[in-house]
Structure formats: structure tokens, C-alpha cells
Amino acid sequence: MADKDAITVEGLVKEFGKLRAVDGLSFSVPKGAIFALLGPNGSGKSTTIRMLCALLTPTAGRAEVLGFDIVRQGERIKERLGYMSQGFSLYLDLTARENMEFYAGIYGLTKEEKKTRMAEVLKLTLLEAKSEAIVGHLSGGWKQRVALACAILHRPDLLVLDEPTAGVDPVSRRVFWSLIKALAKEGITILVTTHYMDEAQNADLVALMFGGKLRDFGSPGDLEERWQKHTLEAVFIAMVEEHRSLLEEVSR
Amino acid sequence: MNLRRLLAITKKEFIHILRDRASLAIIFVMPVMLLFIFGYAVTTDIEHIHTGVVDLDHSPESRALVQAFVNTGSYSFLGEADTVAALTEAMDFGRIKVGLVIPHGYAASLWRDEQAPVQLLLDGSDPTVARTTLATSQIIALMQGNRQNFLRLERLGRSLVPGGVDMRPLVLYNPDMDSKRFNIPGLIGIVLQNVTVILTAFALVREKERGTMEQLIVTPVRAREIIVGKLIPYVVVASFDVALSLIVGVFWFRVPIVGSLSLLILLSFVFLLAALGMGMLISTIAKTQLQAMQMALLTLMPAILLSGFVFPREAMPTVVQWIGYLLPITYFIDILRGIMLKGVGMEALWQDTLLLLGLGILILSVSIVRFRKRLD
Numbered sequence: 083m084a085d086k087d088a089i090t091v092e093g094l095v096k097e098f099g100k101l102r103a104v105d106g107l108s109f110s111v112p113k114g115a116i117f118a119l120l121g122p123n124g125s126g127k128s129t130t131i132r133m134l135c136a137l138l139t140p141t142a143g144r145a146e147v148l149g150f151d152i153v154r155q156g157e158r159i160k161e162r163l164g165y166m167s168q169g170f171s172l173y174l175d176l177t178a179r180e181n182m183e184f185y186a187g188i189y190g191l192t193k194e195e196k197k198t199r200m201a202e203v204l205k206l207t208l209l210e211a212k213s214e215a216i217v218g219h220l221s222g223g224w225k226q227r228v229a230l231a232c233a234i235l236h237r238p239d240l241l242v243l244d245e246p247t248a249g250v251d252p253v254s255r256r257v258f259w260s261l262i263k264a265l266a267k268e269g270i271t272i273l274v275t276t277h278y279m280d281e282a283q284n285a286d287l288v289a290l291m292f293g294g295k296l297r298d299f300g301s302p303g304d305l306e307e308r309w310q311k312h313t314l315e316a317v318f319i320a321m322v323e324e325h326r327s328l329l330e331e332v333s334r
Numbered sequence: 335m336n337l338r339r340l341l342a343i344t345k346k347e348f349i350h351i352l353r354d355r356a357s358l359a360i361i362f363v364m365p366v367m368l369l370f371i372f373g374y375a376v377t378t379d380i381e382h383i384h385t386g387v388v389d390l391d392h393s394p395e396s397r398a399l400v401q402a403f404v405n406t407g408s409y410s411f412l413g414e415a416d417t418v419a420a421l422t423e424a425m426d427f428g429r430i431k432v433g434l435v436i437p438h439g440y441a442a443s444l445w446r447d448e449q450a451p452v453q454l455l456l457d458g459s460d461p462t463v464a465r466t467t468l469a470t471s472q473i474i475a476l477m478q479g480n481r482q483n484f485l486r487l488e489r490l491g492r493s494l495v496p497g498g499v500d501m502r503p504l505v506l507y508n509p510d511m512d513s514k515r516f517n518i519p520g521l522i523g524i525v526l527q528n529v530t531v532i533l534t535a536f537a538l539v540r541e542k543e544r545g546t547m548e549q550l551i552v553t554p555v556r557a558r559e560i561i562v563g564k565l566i567p568y569v570v571v572a573s574f575d576v577a578l579s580l581i582v583g584v585f586w587f588r589v590p591i592v593g594s595l596s597l598l599i600l601l602s603f604v605f606l607l608a609a610l611g612m613g614m615l616i617s618t619i620a621k622t623q624l625q626a627m628q629m630a631l632l633t634l635m636p637a638i639l640l641s642g643f644v645f646p647r648e649a650m651p652t653v654v655q656w657i658g659y660l661l662p663i664t665y666f667i668d669i670l671r672g673i674m675l676k677g678v679g680m681e682a683l684w685q686d687t688l689l690l691l692g693l694g695i696l697i698l699s700v701s702i703v704r705f706r707k708r709l710d
């Protein structure tokens with residue numbers, strides 16, 4: 083694999099009992115790219131992400147993240163990884179600052195590092211006004227930025243965001259994406275899933291998944307060209323339609 | 335073990351405890367509540383046994399017999415019934431546990447030097463009461479016989495020749511044979527186990543249920559840092575409970591600590607290690623808080639039944655005794671009774687202490703090994 087790739091995946095498979103949630107994925111993502119994983123509900127996006135973060139062990143295939151093998155060197159990956167899980171799992175009885183302090187400690191920041199970095203991140207994520215608020219009392223947009231703040235405190239090389247904008251209003255989503263783009267400019271590789279195709283338009287690379295399989299991979303422009311559509315949204319709908327008609331044919 | 339990570343976890347867990355009313359109630363209210371409930375409920379003293387009498391003789395002698403029962407202090411008479419049938423009915427309905435029927439002509443047959451028959455009805459469904467009353471009644475019968483002989487001799491102008499065996503009991507450690515003094519130390523152990531297991535059983539499960547576990551295990555934190563880091567606040571909190579239950583035991587139930595208080599506190603920490611470990615182990619196994627609660631309560635049953643808290647372990651079948659050896663509480667109750675009642679020190683308790691420490695380390699290690707930093 084090339085040194086400039088942040089993620090390389092070869093024939094990745096994950097089975098839950100009889101269900102093949104991820105079915106032979108292969109792709110690679112260069113460092114510093116914003117990479118969007120798209121697909122309908124249950125297509126295996128979260129499962130793929132969890133394997134890449136060494137939270138799930140693949141049934142078959144292999145993958146390297148930041149140069150480390152996801153099975154044998156999972157803990158090395160975790161040191162360089164920032165992760166926002168689906169549904170922002172924050173400690174709701176803690177304040178925003180307490181949540182951040184906790185993760186700063188978990189990632190082993192020194193006292194000085196912690197102080198300067200917390201101030202930086204609070205400013206970047208526009209959280210200064212709400213830093214002392216109990217997270218459980220905050221609305222979706224604020225919670226989302228607290229979760230992001232916790233995930234970037236330790237300056238990760240790879241930021242993984244599983245549906246970071248679900249349940250968040252359009253203004254907050256726009257603010258959030260401008261943050262993501264700023265982070266990518268600093269050289270952080272971003273892996274993101276979303277059901278909003280307008281957001282995916284911001285990505286450098288897109289993977290289209292359906293039923294655990296990779297249906298297409300490339301830049302938004304490439305995909306629009308291949309599927310002869312003007313937007314990613316139209317491409318996405320075309321892919322799902324194609325599968326539906328295929329399914330109908332089979333059942334007929 | 336990374337100290338910064340450990341402290342981060344400990345601090346966060348402290349905040350959770352302090353902001354959660356349920357946890358605070360478990361820490362401060364539950365031990366006192368349990369001590370009061372069990373302290374009064376678990377008593378093997380035979381007191382206030384409801385007793386009924388049918389006295390068909392109405393003689394000074396028959397009244398003396400009833401008085402002899404009253405004088406033991408264990409029986410409270412609920413008055414006289416007119417017929418044996420009424421007495422039996424009272425027993426059927428559970429109003430009395432002991433019935434005494436003194437037939438007509440009781441005094442007369444005494445003075446005729448005959449065996450005077452008296453019927454004693456016992457509720458055998460409560461064997462402790464029945465057995466004790468049986469023994470008591472035999473002694474009373476013997477004493478009444480002696481009294482009669484004495485009166486008879488006196489009438490003949492002779493006096494009783496002293497002789498026979500004079501048994502002089504010396505009851506060690508608990509001279510009044512007060513069952514509270516025996517029960518309270520054990521109860522303190524049971525209460526501490528219950529509170530600490532319940533508290534820690536939720537420690538990891540809560541994070542699993544709320545989804546924060548996934549966020550936690552995607553960091554470089556180690557299993558042992560999570561387990562130990564979460565344990566530390568509970569050690570602090572549980573030591574409050576040690577103090578609280580000792581205070582209730584000593585000042586409310588008036589069970590003094592004969593031995594060394596500092597040794598007792600030191601060995602309590604050894605026990606806390608094991609008890610908190612049990613909770614943590616439950617936390618690694620259970621998937622939901624409900625499951626954790628059920629498992630925590632499941633550890634309470636054997637603790638009460640098999641540890642020697644209520645029932646003497648010597649009387650149990652060997653297999654059941656062995657299960658008792660696997661419970662940390664068994665050793666801790668030995669230690670509590672040893673220090674509080676007998677006033678012994680390490681010379682008598684080193685075996686219990688070593689086994690307790692070994693069990694604690696084993697349980698904690700198992701929970702660390704069982705903890706998976708993966709979701710599958």
C-alpha cells in the first residue's frame with residue numbers, strides 16, 4: 083500500500099450469524115481526503131466504520147488504517163483516531179467542559195496541553211458560551227459540536243463521523259460542515275456517513291453502498307458523470323431504484 | 335497503567351455518583367435502612383411467644399405452674415380459654431403458638447403424690463419455638479416436682495439433703511447470649527456487600543446502555559484502567575458505608591467492638607475489594623441495568639444463607655459448605671465476629687484475611703480479563 087493512503091480495504095466481510103452486513107468491500111482513501119460513505123439504512127455503513135475503528139473484528143478480508151492492521155494493531159489505530167458514534171454518545175450528566183476534560187485525560191494530554199487545547203477547541207467549535215452547561219440540557223446542534231470537540235482534542239490523524247448531522251437543523255449542519263472542511267485543510271482525513279446528499283457533495287471521494295456491497299466509488303463529479311445525473315441525490319435514487327427493479331424481476 | 339487516564343475515569347465516575355440521586359440514596363439511605371430492618375427482623379431469641387391457658391383447676395398450684403412459665407420471660411399469656419376446643423382453635427388461627435391445659439384435680443393429685451397430668455400443646459410448624467418450649471416445660475415440670483417434694487418433706491419435719499451435680503456455665507464473648515450481639519456484626523457484612531455490589535454492578539452496564547461505552551473503547555484506554563479507575567470512587571463511597579454501619583451497630587444496637595477498630599477498618603477494605611470486584615464482574619456480564627440488578631440480588635441469597643450469617647455452616651452438607659468457601663462474605667463475617675465479639679487480632683484472622691484477599695484479586699482479575707475492547 084502507498085504511504086499516502088489513510089485507509090486501504092481489501093475484500094472486507096462482516097457476518098452477524100447468517101446476515102452478511104458487509105460483503106467484500108475494497109477501496110482506498112488518500113490522506114487528507116474527505117471521504118463519504120453513502121447508502122440506505124442497513125446497507126452496512128456503521129458496520130464498516132466499526133471494523134475500521136477496530137471495534138468489530140472482520141469475518142474475512144483485511145484493512146489498514148493509518149498504516150496499521152485493523153485486527154492486529156487495533157490499539158495503535160485508536161491512539162490516532164477521533165470518533166463520533168451514531169447518536170453522539172456523550173455523558174449527559176456532565177457539562178461540556180467535563181466531557182472534554184474526560185477525553186483529554188483519556189488521550190493522555192498533559193496539564194498544559196489540556197489547557198491550551200481545550201481553549202482552542204472550544205473556540206473552534208463555537209462552544210465557549212455553553213462550556214459550563216450540562217450536556218443533557220443542550221439541543222442537538224450543541225451536542226453535536228460537543229461530541230466533535232471531544233473527538234478532536236488529541237489532534238487525531240483520522241476523524242470518523244457516523245451520521246454526525248442526524249437530527250440537527252440546517253443552520254447547525256452548515257456550521258458543522260464548515261468546521262469539517264477546516265479540519266480537512268489541516269490535513270486530517272475525514273470518514274463520514276450521511277443521509278443528506280447535499281452534504282456528501284462536499285466530499286472528495288464517495289463510496290455508494292447497497293446491501294453490504296460497494297456499488298460505486300469516486301469523486302462526486304465522477305459518479306454524476308457515470309450515472310448521467312446532475313446531483314449525488316439523483317445518483318443515490320437511481321442506485322436504489324436499480325436494485326428495486328432488480329429485486330422485482332427476481333421475485334417475478 | 336496510565337495515571338492520567340486512570341484519574342480521568344475516577345473523576346468522571348465521582349461526578350456521576352454525586353449527580354445521581356439513586357446512587358446517593360443507595361450509598362446513604364440503603365445501609366441504614368437494611369440495618370434497621372434486618373437488625374430487628376433477624377433474631378433467634380425466643381421472646382413474647384403467644385401462649386394460651388385452659389385452667390380447669392383454679393388452684394394456687396395451677397396458678398403457680400402458669401407463673402413458672404411467665405417467669406422465664408419468653409411467654410406472654412393472651413389470657414385464659416374456657417375449653418380445650420377454644421385453645422385448639424386459637425392455635426389453628428395462629429393466635430397462639432403454645433397452649434397449656436391444666437385439668438381439674440391437678441392440685442389434688444399433686445398432694446396425693448400422684449403424677450399430675452398437664453397437657454402442653456405446641457405449634458410444631460415453628461420448630462425453634464416448639465423445641466425451646468419443650469425443653470423449658472421439662473425443666474419447669476422438674477422444678478414443680480422438686481417444690482412439691484420440698485413441701486412434703488417440710489410437712490414431715492425433715493429438710494432436703496443437698497447433693498447432685500451443680501453445672502456452672504461460663505458463656506464466653508456474649509454472656510447474655512443476646513442474639514443481636516451475634517447477628518449485628520454479620521449483618522454489617524451483608525449490608526456492605528449488598529450496597530457495594532449493587533453500586534458497582536451498574537458502573538459499566540450504564541455506559542453500555544447509554545451508548546457511551548462504544549465511544550470509550552474506541553480510545554486507547556486499557557481494560558484495567560477502566561475497571562480500576564471506576565472502582566476507586568466506590569472504594570471511597572463504600573468506606574463511608576463501613577463507618578455508617580459501624581456507628582449504627584455500636585451506638586444504636588449497642589454491640590461494642592471488643593477488638594481493634596483500626597484492624598476492623600483495614601480488613602473491611604480487603605473485603606470491599608472483593609465485593610466491589612463482584613459488582614464489576616456482574617457489570618462485564620450483564621447487558622442491561624435490569625439484568626445487573628437481578629444478578630446483584632442473586633449474590634445476596636447465598637450471602638445470607640451460606641455464609642454462616644444466620645445458619646451455622648457446620649450443620650450444612652459438605653458441598654454447600656464448599657460453596658460458602660467461595661463467598662468473600664463468609665470470611666468477612668468470621669473477621670467481623672472475631673474482632674467485634676471475641677476481640678481477637680491477626681493471629682486468629684490471618685487465614686480468613688489471606689483467603690479474602692486472594693478471592694478479591696481473583697474476582698477483579700477475571701473482570702479485567704473478561705472486559706473486551708471490542709463490540710463482538
Ligand SMILES: Nc1ncnc2c1ncn2[C@@H]1O[C@H](COP(=O)(O)OP(=O)(O)OP(=O)(O)O)[C@@H](O)[C@H]1O
Nearest residue numbers: 098101103121122123124125126127128129130168
Ligand atoms: N451487532 C449486530 N448484530 C447483528 N446484526 C447487526 C449488528 N449490527 C448491525 N447489524 C445488522 O447489519 C446490517 C447493517 O447495519 P449497519 O448498522 O452497518 O447499517 P447502516 O448502513 O449503518 O444503517 P443506518 O443508515 O441505519 O445507520 C443491518 O441489517 C443491521 O441490522
Ligand SMILES: [Mg+2]
Nearest residue numbers: 127128129168
Ligand atoms: Mg449506521
